[in-house]
Amino acid sequence: MRAFSPDLIRTDFPFFTHHNDIAYLDNAATTQKPQVVINAINRAYTTSNAPVSRGLYTQALYADEQYAKARLILCEFLGCCDPNNCVFTSSATASINLVANGFLAPRLKPDDEIWLSPFEHHANYLPWQRLCSVTGAKLRQIPMNVNTCEILWDECHEVLGKNSKFIAITALSNVTGLAPDIESLCRKATIASIPILIDGAQWAAHHPVNFDNLGCDFFVCSAHKMYGPNGIGLLVGKTEQLEQIQPTQLGGGMIDWVTDNFDDNQWSALPQRLEAGSPNLAGAIGFATAAQYIQTIGHPFIQEHLTCLSLALTAQLTNIEGICLLAPPSATVHGVVSFYHEKVHTHDFAQVCADNHIAIRAGHHCAQPFFKQLNINGTARVSLGLYNTHNDINRLVKRVRLAVEEFA
Amino acid sequence: MNEGALKQSLLQHYRQPFQRTNGAFTDDYAIGKGRNTSCGDEVELGLKLDDQSRIIDAKFKARGCSVCIASASILMTILDTMKQTPAPQQDLQCLKQDLKNWLEDTRQDLPSTLPSSLAPLALVKSMPARRKCVMLIWNALDQVI
Numbered sequence: 001m002r003a004f005s006p007d008l009i010r011t012d013f014p015f016f017t018h019h020n021d022i023a024y025l026d027n028a029a030t031t032q033k034p035q036v037v038i039n040a041i042n043r044a045y046t047t048s049n050a051p052v053s054r055g056l057y058t059q060a061l062y063a064d065e066q067y068a069k070a071r072l073i074l075c076e077f078l079g080c081c082d083p084n085n086c087v088f089t090s091s092a093t094a095s096i097n098l099v100a101n102g103f104l105a106p107r108l109k110p111d112d113e114i115w116l117s118p119f120e121h122h123a124n125y126l127p128w129q130r131l132c133s134v135t136g137a138k139l140r141q142i143p144m145n146v147n148t149c150e151i152l153w154d155e156c157h158e159v160l161g162k163n164s165k166f167i168a169i170t171a172l173s174n175v176t177g178l179a180p181d182i183e184s185l186c187r188k189a190t191i192a193s194i195p196i197l198i199d200g201a202q203w204a205a206h207h208p209v210n211f212d213n214l215g216c217d218f219f220v221c222s223a224h225k226m227y228g229p230n231g232i233g234l235l236v237g238k239t240e241q242l243e244q245i246q247p248t249q250l251g252g253g254m255i256d257w258v259t260d261n262f263d264d265n266q267w268s269a270l271p272q273r274l275e276a277g278s279p280n281l282a283g284a285i286g287f288a289t290a291a292q293y294i295q296t297i298g299h300p301f302i303q304e305h306l307t308c309l310s311l312a313l314t315a316q317l318t319n320i321e322g323i324c325l326l327a328p329p330s331a332t333v334h335g336v337v338s339f340y341h342e343k344v345h346t347h348d349f350a351q352v353c354a355d356n357h358i359a360i361r362a363g364h365h366c367a368q369p370f371f372k373q374l375n376i377n378g379t380a381r382v383s384l385g386l387y388n389t390h391n392d393i394n395r396l397v398k399r400v401r402l403a404v405e406e407f408a
Numbered sequence: 409m410n411e412g413a414l415k416q417s418l419l420q421h422y423r424q425p426f427q428r429t430n431g432a433f434t435d436d437y438a439i440g441k442g443r444n445t446s447c448g449d450e451v452e453l454g455l456k457l458d459d460q461s462r463i464i465d466a467k468f469k470a471r472g473c474s475v476c477i478a479s480a481s482i483l484m485t486i487l488d489t490m491k492q493t494p495a496p497q498q499d500l501q502c503l504k505q506d507l508k509n510w511l512e513d514t515r516q517d518l519p520s521t522l523p524s525s526l527a528p529l530a531l532v533k534s535m536p537a538r539r540k541c542v543m544l545i546w547n548a549l550d551q552v553i
Contacts, residue, residue, distance in 0.1 A: 364447070
């Protein structure tokens with residue numbers, strides 16, 4: 001494990017060579033890519049490019065090897081013992097849609113309940129909302145304290161009640177920065193025999209995941225949010241749950257035998273059955289390389305760094321008159337911090353930052369149902385990455401302070 | 409006008425918007441609404457017309473960023489100059505299109521077809537994402553003219 005220093009880490013990312021004055025604080029939207037990942041993708045196209053599971057020639061067999069190896073690396077990274085239970089998808093969004101339409105849709109009945117946290121991303125809200133509108137099931141949200149956005153676990157016994165048929169919850173909210181106690185929820189859901197999906201899109205980059213120990217039924221993540229390429233994600237699942245997913249994407253590579261009658265078709269085994277179409281080989285290789293890159297830095301250092309930066313950020317922001325944090329500083333230590341001001345629009349914050357080469361996000365962050373519960377339009381969001389420094393934070397705070405002076 | 413002056417002018421419209429109201433529009437106002445779903449900005453334009461479609465009064469309500477509010481305020485000043493102008497609809501539609509074209513053309517100075525009160529919006533030319541903020545009130549105007 002190499003010594004960790006964000007300034008040193010920054011040199012691993014060519015983006016910062018081309019934009020050496022940027023404070024990139026929008027990592028929850030997408031992360032930058034280290035040179036090793038870019039090189040791996042480049043090598044994939046220059047030396048490994050051949051169809052996966054479709055050829056008998058040397059290069060095709062090598063492509064098969066590389067794809068399997070990438071799957072294995074990611075499987076181990078996420079603490080899953082069986083690589084057949086790691087399904088490549090195009091993204092976390094695609095993974096969630098697959099579970100919604102392929103696993104839950106066939107078994108959902110009117111008045112069944114799907115439970116979500118109060119601050120889910122649209123990707124982990126809309127598929128379930130549609131399912132409910134089609135089946136007559138009910139979409140429920142775990143209540144929260146509207147002042148702190150913290151989940152009121154004591155007021156949500158129904159999430160484990162007899163009508164609850166599925167739970168989908170984020171491991172780390174892209175808007176509040178809060179990390180619900182998913183370990184406890186997974187344990188309780190397992191006891192109650194309620195399938196549970198964890199949206200790890202924001203979590204997996206900076207926090208260790210042990211799928212087998214966590215006890216959830218499904219776990220999803222996206223490569224581009226963890227220093228990997230766009231266009232590829234993962235669905236990790238328990239064997240018995242994945243086996244029950246009816247393929248929603250049909251095409252090449254996922255079927256063993258096509259018959260005259262659709263119902264008699266023989267689908268391939270897992271995970272191929274759920275990976276229709278030509279595999280994204282370069283994406284898989286890049287994804288695996290990103291996971292290995294994270295491992296070279298090590299989660300303990302990453303978490304300590306993000307906690308330290310988060311606390312420094314929230315401490316400074318709370319010193320600016322009128323600035324409100326969406327959630328308590330003690331709870332937002334994972335690198336995502338949202339704030340707002342009664343008199344300054346979030347767009348104005350974001351523009352002032354942008355004019356000074358500071359990249360933050362402003363708006364509803366693809367979490368409109370969450371903001372409807374609060375009396376605010378949106379927030380400005382800072383989301384930290386490996387390469388962020390205290391200097392980045394200080395620059396941001398300075399501009400936030402100036403924006404308040406100018407617009408408030 | 410240099411950039412600093414443009415910015416001050418824009419901020420002035422933001423801080424002290426012309427014809428901004430918080431009250432409800434009475435029934436004799438035609439109302440147009442605009443909403444930017446990406447940021448939640450909302451505008452409501454109330455236009456009072458006589459029986460010959462001449463503008464008697466114009467006001468707006470808004471929840472939005474500085475550009476949104478300033479743009480609405482500037483439009484109100486324009487509408488104020490057009491009071492009693494017979495059938496201003498076509499003029500306003502041409503203004504809207506010229507404004508849109510001007511904002512999208514980063515090179516172009518304020519054309520003579522646009523009133524000088526729109527000059528502060530030149531700052532938005534370098535911010536493509538903020539064009540929606542400018543046009544929100546103009547789109548609401550479309551609904552009532």
